[in-house]
Amino acid sequence: MPNVGESYGAAVKAARLTLVLNLLLCVSKIVAGWMGNSFALIADGLNNLTDVGISAALFVGMKLAQKPPDSHHPYGHGKIEQELTRIVATAVLVTGGGIIWEGIRRFSHEVAPPDRLVLVVAAVSIGFKIFMYYYQNRMAKKLRSSALAADALNHKADVASTSCVLLGTAVVRLAGPEWGVADELAAVLVGILMVVAAGHTIYEASSAMLDEMPPEETVTAIRQLAEGYPGIEGVDLIVGRKSGMHYLIDLHLKVADEMQVREAHFLGHQVKDWVMAEMPEIVDIVVHMEPEDQFWKA
Numbered sequence: 001m002p003n004v005g006e007s008y009g010a011a012v013k014a015a016r017l018t019l020v021l022n023l024l025l026c027v028s029k030i031v032a033g034w035m036g037n038s039f040a041l042i043a044d045g046l047n048n049l050t051d052v053g054i055s056a057a058l059f060v061g062m063k064l065a066q067k068p069p070d071s072h073h074p075y076g077h078g079k080i081e082q083e084l085t086r087i088v089a090t091a092v093l094v095t096g097g098g099i100i101w102e103g104i105r106r107f108s109h110e111v112a113p114p115d116r117l118v119l120v121v122a123a124v125s126i127g128f129k130i131f132m133y134y135y136q137n138r139m140a141k142k143l144r145s146s147a148l149a150a151d152a153l154n155h156k157a158d159v160a161s162t163s164c165v166l167l168g169t170a171v172v173r174l175a176g177p178e179w180g181v182a183d184e185l186a187a188v189l190v191g192i193l194m195v196v197a198a199g200h201t202i203y204e205a206s207s208a209m210l211d212e213m214p215p216e217e218t219v220t221a222i223r224q225l226a227e228g229y230p231g232i233e234g235v236d237l238i239v240g241r242k243s244g245m246h247y248l249i250d251l252h253l254k255v256a257d258e259m260q261v262r263e264a265h266f267l268g269h270q271v272k273d274w275v276m277a278e279m280p281e282i283v284d285i286v287v288h289m290e291p292e293d294q295f296w297k298a
Contacts, residue, residue, distance in 0.1 A: 007143045007245050008066035014139045014148060015062055018132055018155075019055035022048050025125050036115035040165045040186035041122060043099045047161060047194055050092045054154060057084040058147055065244045076283070078244025081147045082205045089150070089201035096194030103187035114169045122166040129158045144281050145245045146208055150201040157197035161190040211241035218247065218281070225275045226253060231267050233292045246283040251275075257291045264289040 029045030061084040133155035140148035168186025237252035268287035
């Protein structure tokens, strides 16, 4: 994994690319939906408008999150990423709810069949969104970024929502105006997918804000590295929390009872440097040294 600066630099680049693409999709869908008489495509365009907000928040958030620690924020600014993700996801949830309401309200209204332009724009949009999903998902795994992973999931939901638009439009055009409700039904499905995706994103971001433990494979790797270092008799405790794309770890190590304080302190720093060198996703470790025989704790 790249270091802190490289990670955030790559994340900013990914956010910039998706911001531009989402803006293009948003404008093209709303215009095509208005010209082609499709509320479902307009709703999908509004969905992409929230995607623009997400990408903009990611772009700004990654810029701010890479600021170094200061006297008021000794653990850095990484959690800005999670907070911005929650704010934008809430906006997505509200927008999705509004689309569901409007789609249901329009069920009883007769509308003309959507133009074939709607089919073309929806199909092209699906292709773009598939690319954006795989690109953002690859970057999220590479950088271990929960915000980019949430954005990738949002792109995946967009593929499903635009597919609903494509299917609904095809049904109306093939079956005739009496099936006009299919367009509104597609809009409602878009809204539902937006609400579900937003709810998942809010849950993931809130979990990180509440200092959720690192993944089990990360904890296991730390334990194996520490236990394998010469002079370490065992690992008593590993706890950690996420800050942005990286982790802050507390590590309790066991050493021989007769080891001097100065020697134990030096060994602790060696283990810390060793683990951080092998695992770039960890930006700081607080090491606590304990005697191997802990009878005095009873």
